[in-house]
Amino acid sequence: MEKIDRRVRKTRQQLGDALVALILDKGYDAITIKDITDCADLAHATFYRHYRDKDELLTQKLEQVVQEIEVFTREPSLQDAEGYLIFKHAQENCVLYGILLNSPGATSVRKRIKETLAANVLRTCKPLRSATRGIIPPQVAAHHIAGSMLLLIEWWLDHDMPYPPHRMAKIYKQLITGATLNVVLYPAPEFATDLVNPLKTDHVEEASFSE
Amino acid sequence: MEKIDRRVRKTRQQLGDALVALILDKGYDAITIKDITDCADLAHATFYRHYRDKDELLTQKLEQVVQEIEVFTREPSLQDAEGYLIFKHAQENCVLYGILLNSPGATSVRKRIKETLAANVLRTCKPLRSATRGIIPPQVAAHHIAGSMLLLIEWWLDHDMPYPPHRMAKIYKQLITGATLNVVLYPAPEFATDLVNPLKTDHVEEASFSE
DNA sequence: CAGTTATGATATACTTTGTCTCAAAATGGA
DNA sequence: TCCATTTTGAGACAAAGTATATCATAACTG
Numbered sequence: 001m002e003k004i005d006r007r008v009r010k011t012r013q014q015l016g017d018a019l020v021a022l023i024l025d026k027g028y029d030a031i032t033i034k035d036i037t038d039c040a041d042l043a044h045a046t047f048y049r050h051y052r053d054k055d056e057l058l059t060q061k062l063e064q065v066v067q068e069i070e071v072f073t074r075e076p077s078l079q080d081a082e083g084y085l086i087f088k089h090a091q092e093n094c095v096l097y098g099i100l101l102n103s104p105g106a107t108s109v110r111k112r113i114k115e116t117l118a119a120n121v122l123r124t125c126k127p128l129r130s131a132t133r134g135i136i137p138p139q140v141a142a143h144h145i146a147g148s149m150l151l152l153i154e155w156w157l158d159h160d161m162p163y164p165p166h167r168m169a170k171i172y173k174q175l176i177t178g179a180t181l182n183v184v185l186y187p188a189p190e191f192a193t194d195l196v197n198p199l200k201t202d203h204v205e206e207a208s209f210s211e
Numbered sequence: 212m213e214k215i216d217r218r219v220r221k222t223r224q225q226l227g228d229a230l231v232a233l234i235l236d237k238g239y240d241a242i243t244i245k246d247i248t249d250c251a252d253l254a255h256a257t258f259y260r261h262y263r264d265k266d267e268l269l270t271q272k273l274e275q276v277v278q279e280i281e282v283f284t285r286e287p288s289l290q291d292a293e294g295y296l297i298f299k300h301a302q303e304n305c306v307l308y309g310i311l312l313n314s315p316g317a318t319s320v321r322k323r324i325k326e327t328l329a330a331n332v333l334r335t336c337k338p339l340r341s342a343t344r345g346i347i348p349p350q351v352a353a354h355h356i357a358g359s360m361l362l363l364i365e366w367w368l369d370h371d372m373p374y375p376p377h378r379m380a381k382i383y384k385q386l387i388t389g390a391t392l393n394v395v396l397y398p399a400p401e402f403a404t405d406l407v408n409p410l411k412t413d414h415v416e417e418a419s420f421s422e
Numbered sequence: 423c424a425g426t427t428a429t430g431a432t433a434t435a436c437t438t439t440g441t442c443t444c445a446a447a448a449t450g451g452a
Numbered sequence: 453t454c455c456a457t458t459t460t461g462a463g464a465c466a467a468a469g470t471a472t473a474t475c476a477t478a479a480c481t482g
Contacts, residue, residue, distance in 0.1 A: 147359070175391065
């Protein structure tokens with residue numbers, strides 16, 4: 001952990017804060033470098049002493065949050081009962097999560113975190129990898145679990161977090177983790193028609209999607 | 212269906228084609244209006260005679276595809292066996308789907324189609340609406356179904372469509388539609404521990420996420 | 423306190439955006 | 453085919469934004 005000049009720390013903090021404030025104010029695309037330095041009360045040239053462009057500032061600002069997310073998912077804790085930690089974290093950093101999940105400028109970061117999460121799911125979930133009986137490739141299931149979690153957080157934040165984190169964790173566990181594992185471990189025909197449903201699969205789905 | 216001057220049709224087609232080609236070539240953000248008109252072999256000013264900016268051109272280019280997608284989902288056919296149509300459509304229009312699902316410039320369009328799909332799922336799937344026994348709100352389930360479908364298509368295209376559309380439709384049906392409906396219609400404790408799993412839910416998940 | 427480093431202010435070259443004008447070309451209806 | 457209408461090409465142009473350079477001033481570290 002090397003020591004950075006206090007002025008540099010302060011300047012970068014101001015630039016990052018200004019960017020976040022401006023994104024909330026008028027959206028990422030509409031922001032100019034001048035906007036950022038004005039809002040941060042810094043000289044125009046100062047921006048370029050620290051970042052190449054807007055994207056680099058945003059990426060570095062999100063990097064910290066992204067790394068914290070990855071910590072949660074490096075260990076298997078995400079997938080069992082402690083999915084709660086992610087939603088708690090999202091709540092505490094809801095502005096940055098919102099930007100990460102919604103801003104056009106965060107597209108590449110979002111893509112990367114999605115890939116990383118999927119890779120971690122695949123790595124930590126052994127039965128997912130070895131479940132080759134069904135029609136669903138493990139890789140697809142892993143991407144589904146990882147992507148859906150981000151989708152769920154996105155929905156939650158977009159709707160002003162109407163439920164507490166622990167409830168979201170339960171929803172996540174049932175709707176995504178549980179449902180996916182069930183369907184992967186106990187594939188369709190046997191699972192759906194014989195073991196699970198009171199009704200046959202076809203019957204359920206026909207009945208489900210018509211008024 | 213009003214008649215549009217042949218020159219106008221041709222110009223707009225050229226601009227749209229140029230934009231798509233340039234996105235594939237160097238990505239949406241790096242493209243300038245000059246790039247587009249050069250690539251389309253048109254005068255610089257001609258662009259502004261038809262579109263306000265890059266975003267408007269992209270949006271209008273995607274609008275047709277978006278409307279076609281909405282047709283598939285307006286009727287309940289999406290959720291039952293004919294999810295196949297979407298994947299077929301995605302395959303036939305894979306370039307535009309890729310741009311829709313990946314380009315930063317398509318963020319707002321992507322957001323809108325996601326909302327529309329979710330609303331259609333909620334509207335056409337009666338049991339989803341009335342399933343209030345479990346912990347999962349119908350709205351959340353609908354968003355999950357709609358969002359996950361787009362995620363699945365995105366994964367498919369990003370990985371160069373390694374499976375045929377009919378297999379993707381089966382995966383979609385099991386992994387998303389079937390799994391979600393099961394978990395919503397037959398909520399957690401009863402569903403997971405008593406009716407479905409040979410193993411208890413907790414047991415399954417503990418066993419699942421550790422080596 | 424002294425040497426080093428960062429910032430402010432300003433200038434500037436370049437790129438991009440968006441609008442305008444007018445002559446030339448293409449169009450579609452008579 | 454002719455003609456009035458519309459679109460386009462070519463270029464000029466202002467305005468805005470990007471990105472870099474310089475030098476005096478201020479702030480920091482040891």
